[in-house]
Amino acid sequence: MDSSVVCTETFATDGCIMSGNQKIPRDVESDIESLYKAVPQLTKTFRIIDKIGEGTFSSVYLGEAQMRDGSRDMFALKHLIPTSHPTRIAAELQCLTVAGGRENVMGVEYCFRKEDHVVIVMPYMEHKAIVDIIGSLSFEEVRLYIYHLLKALRHIHQFGIIHRDVKPNNFLYNRKAKKFALVDFGLAQGTADTQIELLKDLVGLRKPSRPVFSERNLNNCASPTTTVKQETKTQLVKPVKTGALSSRSFPATARTQKTQRTVHLPLTCNCFQTDRVCNICLSRKQQVAPRAGTPGFRAPEVLTKCPNQGTAIDVWSAGVIFLSLLSGRYPFFKANDDMVALTQIMTIRGSRETIRAAKEFGKVVLCSRELPRLDLKVLCETLRGQRPEEGTLSSKPRVECKASDQRSETQVGKTPPLFLKSLDKKTAQPSLRKDCLTHDERGWDTVPDEAYDLLDRLLDLNPTTRFTAAQALEHPLFENL
Incomplete structure (x- = not known):
């Protein structure tokens, strides 16, 4: 691909921005400028024409690039939000590179990164909703x-x-x-x-915020759940002096007593197979x-x-x-x-x-x-x-x-x-x-x-x-x- 800079000269008219023959709204033009600043490498290759999609985790732009043979091709540039986890981004890229490009699955052409900003470049397919x-x-x-x-x-x-x-x-x-x-x-x-190695790593990412996926552990108030929590807590607490440990024993005891009161709740509530929800069910974790x-x-x-x-x-x-x-x-x-x-x-x-x-x-x-x-x-x-x-x-x-x-x-x-x-x-x-x-x-x-x-x-x-x-x-x- 030709790395020469493509001219992106613009001028205002009727509340919009003109870029070549394309009339772009001011808010879209502002987003395009922000993307150029976030990932400056794009200016050497792409002339971003429009913003064609926006979701919770990304925005998609339409870009034009001049190829080595002199032709111009259109690409879809997906800008991932900076808060996306690096492993999640890498897993998406691996899915596109391993399975994409055939059998009606979109492939990936290039990827640009600057600090926490990532842009995935894919072939553009003209389509209607x-x-x-x-x-x-x-x-x-x-x-x-x-x-x-x-x-x-x-x-x-x-x-x-x-x-x-x-x-x-x-x-x-x-x-x-x-x-x-x-x-x-x-x-x-x-x-x-799965053959996508990074998708295996995503399971590990969920463990800190969602410790247990097992329905048995979530709905059964048996001792194994308490044991898992205590073991996890022991690994995270830093070593402290003996005197400090004794001063912390009373809050820990109170928490243990509270847990013990919870485990004695009956497994079968008194609203089972009725049209209401009892306090026992409402007190259980989701x-x-x-x-x-x-x-x-x-x-x-x-x-x-x-x-x-x-x-x-x-x-x-x-x-x-x-x-x-x-x-x-x-x-x-x-x-x-x-x-x-x-x-x-x-x-x-x-x-x-x-x-x-x-x-x-x-x-x-x-x-x-x-x-x-x-x-x-x-x-x-x-x-x-x-x-x-x-x-x-x-x-x-x-x-x-x-x-x-x-x-x-x-x-x-x-x-x-x-x-x-x-x-x-x-x-x-x-x-x-x-x-x-x-x-x-x-x-x-x-x-x-x-x-x-x-x-x-x-x-x-x-x-x-x-x-x-x-x-x-x-x-x-x-x-x-």
Whole structure:
């Protein structure tokens, strides 16, 4: 790459900044200038044109670079926030370098660092947000989209990578060129046999702030938990004089007595399998388990804080995306509270099925009313306006949901009016007429039953029986691909 400095002369006009032929808002221009100052090496190679994305942990910029053959290529520059842990940054880079660059997974071209500022340079893929094109997609486009998403997931899962944040914003789609790219491994974790060495180190990073992931230790008030805490404390305390030790014995005794009072709480509380929460449950510590991801795309085992989470959580997220595309509704699930999100899932998949699946991975889920399992084909066709006579999806009662581990309830949540009510009020048909093709010409009147069968298997509530990405790619829906 040519390291010559690219001219970035700018001038103000109409409250914006002009950079070449590109009109940039002042706040974006300020961010670009700050990035140049933070990582001055970028000025020798890239002309940053615009800010094209911003998240909790990073910002993404569009940059142009002159290559050695005289051509100009576009790149996406991801600036990681300075507070990111170095091992987390290195793990993301390792995921991109080891698994990226093929099978619809974004690769990495360069990386720049100046002190605690890191910029990852990746190829730029022109794309549009799903929310802007979902109304004009044909079924064949949806089929290809899910097929290529599953290919990307199969690829990273072979390396033992759990993406943990699969959603349309992280799976770029160039509709014109029919290209796809899975991006953003900032929340990735490794399986037990992961090939990404740095993902193994991330487990160690969580131990100081989250000492125990075991449900047994969190909910069982037995002596082993106390022993672990005492051993950890002994290792951290510096040696002191004998006199100082005696002066500290009384507070330590008081803490021990307090702990002993806690351990005598009964393991089975008096609100077990009821519609209330007792003081014993409220006094217990919250269950701790990985729950990274975007609301609306989290799997049931994530919502119920199951400590054993694997690649199946990515497949569930792919199923939610497939449900959105088949129904024409994005986002389909939208709830910031985990229990509300779990209730929305039960509204679609059924309360009995959810309770049965939760029991398989060591959780007890209680629901105040029984919710029947919906037919996915009827649901999607109704939301697309193909079954107007069956548009009474919202005639369901208000429900309350409670989830816990098998020994006790530890969380409770109340749902707002069922989200299907808002989905049912909107008719999908108007949004499906954004281009010249009619609804039938896009193939939505001939969606094969195999599509809904695959959707059902991707949204299997039990992670142990849920399709893997490799199994899904063998489904008859993709037979001719």
